[in-house]
Amino acid sequence: MTYDPDRLRADFPALQQAPRGGSRLVYLDWAATAQRPQAVMAAEVEFTEQAYGAVNRGTHLLADRATEAFEAARTQVASYLGAEAHNLVWTSGATAALNMVAGGLGLAATGWRGSKWLRLGPGDEIAVTRAEHHANLVPWQELAARTGARLTWLELDAQGRIDLASLPVINSRTKVVACTHASNVTGALTPVAEIVAAARQVGAVTVLDVCQSAAHGQLDLPALGVDFAAVSAHKMCGPTGIGALYGRAEMLAQLPPTLTGGSMVTTVTMEKAEFHAAPAGLEAGTQPVTQAVAWAAAVKYLRALGSAALQRHRAEMTELLLAAVRRVPHVRLLGPDQPDHRLPIVAFAVDGVHPHDVGQFLDSQGVAVRVGHHCAQPLHAHFGVKSSSRASAGPVTTRADIEVFAQALAQVRSFFGVQ
Numbered sequence: 001m002t003y004d005p006d007r008l009r010a011d012f013p014a015l016q017q018a019p020r021g022g023s024r025l026v027y028l029d030w031a032a033t034a035q036r037p038q039a040v041m042a043a044e045v046e047f048t049e050q051a052y053g054a055v056n057r058g059t060h061l062l063a064d065r066a067t068e069a070f071e072a073a074r075t076q077v078a079s080y081l082g083a084e085a086h087n088l089v090w091t092s093g094a095t096a097a098l099n100m101v102a103g104g105l106g107l108a109a110t111g112w113r114g115s116k117w118l119r120l121g122p123g124d125e126i127a128v129t130r131a132e133h134h135a136n137l138v139p140w141q142e143l144a145a146r147t148g149a150r151l152t153w154l155e156l157d158a159q160g161r162i163d164l165a166s167l168p169v170i171n172s173r174t175k176v177v178a179c180t181h182a183s184n185v186t187g188a189l190t191p192v193a194e195i196v197a198a199a200r201q202v203g204a205v206t207v208l209d210v211c212q213s214a215a216h217g218q219l220d221l222p223a224l225g226v227d228f229a230a231v232s233a234h235k236m237c238g239p240t241g242i243g244a245l246y247g248r249a250e251m252l253a254q255l256p257p258t259l260t261g262g263s264m265v266t267t268v269t270m271e272k273a274e275f276h277a278a279p280a281g282l283e284a285g286t287q288p289v290t291q292a293v294a295w296a297a298a299v300k301y302l303r304a305l306g307s308a309a310l311q312r313h314r315a316e317m318t319e320l321l322l323a324a325v326r327r328v329p330h331v332r333l334l335g336p337d338q339p340d341h342r343l344p345i346v347a348f349a350v351d352g353v354h355p356h357d358v359g360q361f362l363d364s365q366g367v368a369v370r371v372g373h374h375c376a377q378p379l380h381a382h383f384g385v386k387s388s389s390r391a392s393a394g395p396v397t398t399r400a401d402i403e404v405f406a407q408a409l410a411q412v413r414s415f416f417g418v419q
Contacts, residue, residue, distance in 0.1 A: 003309035009396045011037040011301075019366040026367040026401045030394030031184055031345045032374075034215060034237045036298065043297035044239065044290055055289050056263065056280075070289050073296035074279075080299045081210075081231065081246055082220035089245040089252065089279040090287050094211050095135040097230035097245035098178075100282065101207055102139035103258035105176065109147045117254040118175055118205060122148035126176045127169050127204070129154040129162055129190070130382055131183045134375040136209045136230075140178055149175070154195075156382055159336045160186040162195075170198040178207040181229075185376045185390065186335025187318070187345030189213070196225045205251070211235045212343055215394070216314045217307040227251045233291065237395070238298035242291035245282075252278035259284045305395060317344035317393035317402070324391075324406035330413060334383045344393035347374070349385055350409075352418035358389045361415055365408035 012035045019025040053062030055070045078088040091097040109120045126140050144151040155166040177199040182189050199206045208229040215235045232243040261284040267274045275281040318339040330351040359371035370390040
């Protein structure tokens with residue numbers, strides 16, 4: 001497949017509609033949720049019409065087809081992340097995946113079923129960064145509160161990048177290190193190698209949020225050396241309602257299930273239950289089968305574009321977005337001002353205009369952006385603001401899209417009468 005975003009844009013039905021105030025919908029909210037190509041929706045419909053059945057239950061035709069499609073989807077999504085199928089646990093999203101790890105560690109701390117795995121307690125520390133999405137911060141706050149452990153964090157430099165001078169925060173008391181692979185606000189890539197190396201030196205469990213980075217090309221999670229990683233389908237041109245937890249086999253084997261019930265058990269008596277090994281032992285209840293099939297179709301679509309082509313497009317869009325924000329006076333960029341080591345995610349503040357007003361005006365010009373704190377209040381506090389507007393590019397964002405955005409952004413202050 002030749003990488004031509006102008007041509008590929010036709011694959012996305014939602015982008016074909018006329019927006020408010022414009023002849024062409026300029027969608028720059030990919031970091032919030034990615035639009036889906038027709039192939040993803042078609043895969044979901046085809047599965048529903050021809051293979052819809054109960055997974056791993058029954059021996060009839062539809063049950064067999066459903067199980068085969070479900071496990072094939074696991075293999076495809078895992079492969080996109082550089083992993084094997086047995087390393088991937090289905091969840092309802094990345095938030096659920098991160099809570100699965102934090103909750104499992106909380107159970108382990110109680111000595112769950114005689115667990116000799118990590119038992120967090122007073123005197124132990126959990127390290128995060130100030131750049132985290134709330135989904136990779138609040139679960140660790142709660143885990144610290146439940147176990148008596150102390151939450152610590154790596155600080156940021158003036159542009160919102162991880163300040164490696166704060167790496168000594170990871171020390172002999174640190175038992176868990178959780179960080180994002182790329183900020184959903186600034187787009188800055190995290191120096192994962194250095195953080196993982198520091199964590200390994202003290203034997204800490206590592207947890208990585210790859211929601212943003214997975215949308216811009218294939219990953220190799222084993223090569224990154226992390227113990228766990230969380231990912232969400234809807235950031236990757238897939239459906240909502242499904243995500244996954246990646247885990248090294250030896251880590252998944254020790255992770256207690258935070259949700260129990262059907263499917264994940266081998267034997268149940270009135271007194272107790274025995275569980276399957278992971279991943280099945282961490283997947284209680286009916287799984288999001290249709291969504292898994294659709295996610296696999298999204299992965300297939302992204303693969304066909306080519307990881308190298310996606311990376312080149314990412315770099316081009318990053319430069320164009322930064323240039324668009326820089327060229328408008330009285331607009332403050334929140335995040336790195338250089339295009340290297342970052343994604344095409346640009347948060348900004350317009351002097352004298354509230355971010356929500358900025359977003360509404362841009363919408364009137366046919367441009368869709370995100371406004372608010374983007375589930376990252378501590379990061380916004382680092383920049384001295386409560387909220388921002390955010391433009392983010394995806395696989396079919398075009399140069400023309402960025403130009404429309406830049407021209408609309410240049411009109412914001414005059415529209416609101418701000419001098």
